[in-house]
Amino acid sequence: MDTRINERCTLCGRTVLLIRHHLIPKTLHRKPRYRKRYDRERLNAAIRWICRPCHTPLHRTLSERDLADTGASREALLAHPPIRAFVERLATKPDGFVPKRHARLRRG
Numbered sequence: 001m002d003t004r005i006n007e008r009c010t011l012c013g014r015t016v017l018l019i020r021h022h023l024i025p026k027t028l029h030r031k032p033r034y035r036k037r038y039d040r041e042r043l044n045a046a047i048r049w050i051c052r053p054c055h056t057p058l059h060r061t062l063s064e065r066d067l068a069d070t071g072a073s074r075e076a077l078l079a080h081p082p083i084r085a086f087v088e089r090l091a092t093k094p095d096g097f098v099p100k101r102h103a104r105l106r107r108g
Helices: 032-037 040-045 052-061 064-070 074-078 081-091
Strands: 003-008 015-022 047-051
Touching: 015 052, 047 052, 052 081, 074 081
Parallel strands: none
Antiparallel strands: 003 015, 015 047
16 A cells, blocks of 8 residues: 655645545546546546545545545545544544544444
8 A cells, every 4th residue: 555654634634644545436447437537647646645544434434436426526525524524523633643443333
């Protein structure tokens, strides 16, 4: 996984270890719907560097198709109330803060 150190997260603005987030998920790059809408260069260049605590709620809140259709910019991601609320809360925390993980439900 490609990472960057000591830069600011493009969502919460904290200085932490960052990971690459594809605004248009790579699993959709070959789908005709997105190939018509975006050229190859745009598909590969549409990334944001965000911290892991911001990245996880994006994928828990939005499906990959929703991310591609409505989350192709920082403003579009923050237009979703649960994401905005989480990012605003996280932005008030110190740089090294990592939120507690939610326990996963067991299926059985």
